[in-house]
Amino acid sequence: MSKTTIIQPPKRFISLVSWSELWAYRDLLMFLTWRDIKARYAQSVLGIGWAVIQPLFQMLVFTLVLGKMAGIPSDGAPYAIFAFVGLLPWTFFANALTGSSGSLIANAGMLNKIYFPRLVMPLSATIAKMMDFVIASLILIFLLIFYQKLPSIYVLYAPLLILILFMTAVGIGCFLTALAIQYRDIQYAMGFGVQLAMYASPVVYSSTLVPLEWRGLYAMNPMVGVIEGFRSIFLNTIEFPLTWVLQGFVVSVILFICGILFFASRERVFADVA
Amino acid sequence: MSPREESSLAIKVETLSKAYRIGESRTKQDTLTASFLRFLSYPFRQFRAIGKLNTYSSAESQSNTIWALKGVSFEVKKGDVIGIIGHNGAGKSTLLKILSRITDPTEGCVQINGRVASLLEVGTGFHPELTGRENVFLNGTILGMRKSEVSRKLDEIIEFSGCAQLIDTPLKRYSSGMKVRLAFSVAAHLNPEILIIDEVLAVGDLEFQRKCIEKMNSVASNGRTVLFVSHNLSLVKSLCHRSIILERGRASSLLETEAAITQFMRSLQANKMEDVHDSEFIKKVRVKVSDAPKRDIYTGDCVDIELELMIPKDAKSFSIVGGVMNHYNTKIFTIGMSLDPKLGEHSIGGDRTAVCQIENFNVSSGRYRIALVLSVDNQDVERLENAHFFDVHESNFHRCRVSEPPGVVQCRQSWKIV
Numbered sequence: 306m307s308k309t310t311i312i313q314p315p316k317r318f319i320s321l322v323s324w325s326e327l328w329a330y331r332d333l334l335m336f337l338t339w340r341d342i343k344a345r346y347a348q349s350v351l352g353i354g355w356a357v358i359q360p361l362f363q364m365l366v367f368t369l370v371l372g373k374m375a376g377i378p379s380d381g382a383p384y385a386i387f388a389f390v391g392l393l394p395w396t397f398f399a400n401a402l403t404g405s406s407g408s409l410i411a412n413a414g415m416l417n418k419i420y421f422p423r424l425v426m427p428l429s430a431t432i433a434k435m436m437d438f439v440i441a442s443l444i445l446i447f448l449l450i451f452y453q454k455l456p457s458i459y460v461l462y463a464p465l466l467i468l469i470l471f472m473t474a475v476g477i478g479c480f481l482t483a484l485a486i487q488y489r490d491i492q493y494a495m496g497f498g499v500q501l502a503m504y505a506s507p508v509v510y511s512s513t514l515v516p517l518e519w520r521g522l523y524a525m526n527p528m529v530g531v532i533e534g535f536r537s538i539f540l541n542t543i544e545f546p547l548t549w550v551l552q553g554f555v556v557s558v559i560l561f562i563c564g565i566l567f568f569a570s571r572e573r574v575f576a577d578v579a
Numbered sequence: 580m581s582p583r584e585e586s587s588l589a590i591k592v593e594t595l596s597k598a599y600r601i602g603e604s605r606t607k608q609d610t611l612t613a614s615f616l617r618f619l620s621y622p623f624r625q626f627r628a629i630g631k632l633n634t635y636s637s638a639e640s641q642s643n644t645i646w647a648l649k650g651v652s653f654e655v656k657k658g659d660v661i662g663i664i665g666h667n668g669a670g671k672s673t674l675l676k677i678l679s680r681i682t683d684p685t686e687g688c689v690q691i692n693g694r695v696a697s698l699l700e701v702g703t704g705f706h707p708e709l710t711g712r713e714n715v716f717l718n719g720t721i722l723g724m725r726k727s728e729v730s731r732k733l734d735e736i737i738e739f740s741g742c743a744q745l746i747d748t749p750l751k752r753y754s755s756g757m758k759v760r761l762a763f764s765v766a767a768h769l770n771p772e773i774l775i776i777d778e779v780l781a782v783g784d785l786e787f788q789r790k791c792i793e794k795m796n797s798v799a800s801n802g803r804t805v806l807f808v809s810h811n812l813s814l815v816k817s818l819c820h821r822s823i824i825l826e827r828g829r830a831s832s833l834l835e836t837e838a839a840i841t842q843f844m845r846s847l848q849a850n851k852m853e854d855v856h857d858s859e860f861i862k863k864v865r866v867k868v869s870d871a872p873k874r875d876i877y878t879g880d881c882v883d884i885e886l887e888l889m890i891p892k893d894a895k896s897f898s899i900v901g902g903v904m905n906h907y908n909t910k911i912f913t914i915g916m917s918l919d920p921k922l923g924e925h926s927i928g929g930d931r932t933a934v935c936q937i938e939n940f941n942v943s944s945g946r947y948r949i950a951l952v953l954s955v956d957n958q959d960v961e962r963l964e965n966a967h968f969f970d971v972h973e974s975n976f977h978r979c980r981v982s983e984p985p986g987v988v989q990c991r992q993s994w995k996i997v
Binding site for chain 1: 677679681684690697704706709717720726
């Protein structure tokens with residue numbers, strides 16, 4: 306029995322994601338991710354080494370300027386590794402947003418020539434950045450050995466933290482991608498928007514600097530739970546911030562669902578507005 | 580319609596329409612204040628304009644929407660090979676885009692039974708930094724194949740492309756012809772029930788084009804449903820059983836390809852039947868049969884092509900070269916003469932009539948045109964691309980009627996059974 310497809314004008318504002326279709330295109334997701342990774346580092350001397358260089362140099366600069374010169378407190382951990390544990394997830398998050406929001410525009414030619422579940426594009430861009438995250442994590446292991454730090458038992462929460470990170474990146478990424486294909490302003494705003502957002506997350510400072518009465522609102526940013534969670538696990542800075550993590554998890558699930566639903570409802574017009 | 584008939588359909592298109600928004604003409608401001616206010620409100624207007632790019636509401640003024648397709652309906656049976664022909668901007672690409680789910684229709688509905696692969700372009704998603712092999716996998720999965728499916732056909736694909744030597748080299752080192760060959764090879768190994776193809780065959784060298792057409796033919800004869808859009812009418816003719824003409828967003832009914840092409844050519848040349856008039860040296864061109872000027876002649880007629888010429892007074896020689904073209908713009912044969920009296924002083928200038936007698940005008944039915952070049956003293960003085968149009972009709976030239984298309988020319992033949 307062959308399958309029947311009905312093509313009609315879009316009826317409802319909200320449309321759902323066809324997961325079965327996305328599953329059928331999983332090989333495409335894999336190859337697009339592979340293309341992203343390979344093409345990015347092709348014909349460069351350091352190749353994938355660049356994934357390490359960005360957070361590493363940022364760590365050096367922040368340690369020098371904020372750690373040594375400004376003397377920002379780092380909850381008892383050496384500032385260098387304190388900053389690196391923040392920069393590691395943040396670099397992934399920032400690159401994933403930039404990568405996915407540009408993915409459709411960069412592949413506008415493909416949008417106009419062939420049908421595939423459009424969600425594959427921002428997803429593959431995000432997963433490709435996950436690769437950098439994994440590579441840069443190796444540096445963290447070196448730093449942990451160097452500073453002789455042992456992860457606490459809360460390391461069991463690490464997969465949850467990574468899930469929060471990924472869902473937030475995909476959710477916001479999908480939202481921005483769907484907007485960026487129609488309003489190119491998004492692309493221009495990405496650069497400094499991401500930079501501003503960095504200061505709304507405890508990347509280069511500690512959440513303990515945030516006034517107590519604002520912390521509940523502050524932790525609505527899922528990155529707070531993720532970064533402070535990692536710091537607690539690896540650096541033993543503060544008690545594991547379970548409330549922040551759970552709060553971040555709820556927010557990230559909402560972001561993930563809303564982002565993907567928004568993307569799905571805009572998906573059908575991409576070819577017309579690209 | 581009974582369920583049985585329904586299931587024998589591959590594609591059913593019902594009153595399909597697609598509206599596009601076109602740019603609004605801008606009103607110019609003539610005061611400084613007005614220009615400044617306009618400048619300030621630019622982001623708001625822009626926001627509204629971009630937001631409306633993809634919407635259509637019938638309540639709005641129709642002035643800035645165009646209908647790329649309007650009320651198109653047709654049905655394609657399983658195993659049919661259908662051509663879609665039309666001018667540029669007739670809506671062919673829009674139709675294909677809707678059928679391949681790239682864009683949504685504004686109105687109407689399409690029902691497709693079976694797995695569709697659409698080739699609106701070859702080599703979609705190719706990346707110059709990846710090797711040929713990686714690009715085959717990437718392109719294959721973009722076209723909807725599974726990885727295992729590509730792996731299985733990989734050798735065949737590489738073999739067909741003729742790029743085996745370079746398959747592990749980055750694509751950017753390939754010549755453009757090789758890229759296209761690799762791309763087509765992937766596409767050719769798709770195995771869908773319904774194939775939608777835009778003009779992708781005009782690629783590669785002659786040898787590769789021949790291979791492509793062979794492959795297309797085998798796909799078509801394998802009982803698969805094919806929708807084929809092309810400007811190459813002879814290709815449509817050789818591949819497609821039946822065709823649809825699109826004209827300004829409206830579709831004709833399904834016609835036999837031969838009839839569709841003839842109808843299309845007529846609409847194309849409806850206003851072109853007029854011969855060139857304002858020519859200086861070639862005053863008139865006529866086609867005569869038994870001394871009577873004719874626009875309609877029959878295959879096998881004895882035809883005179885008569886040219887009224889005005890040769891300059893001091894001309895010492897002149898020649899005429901020309902051709903008879905069919906409606907695919909293929910030159911069927913050349914006509915030509917040269918007059919070189921070698922008398923030196925004796926001028927041949929003045930009004931002359933040249934008659935070219937063609938014993939058996941053995942060309943098949945269709946519209947033809949005569950193109951002419953007149954040279955005087957070895958200098959081209961006049962070139963007429965549309966010197967004259969005429970129609971040739973089928974006669975009972977053949978003793979037996981064969982169902983095959985007659986071909987470009989017909990030879991008088993006699994048979995002996997021994």
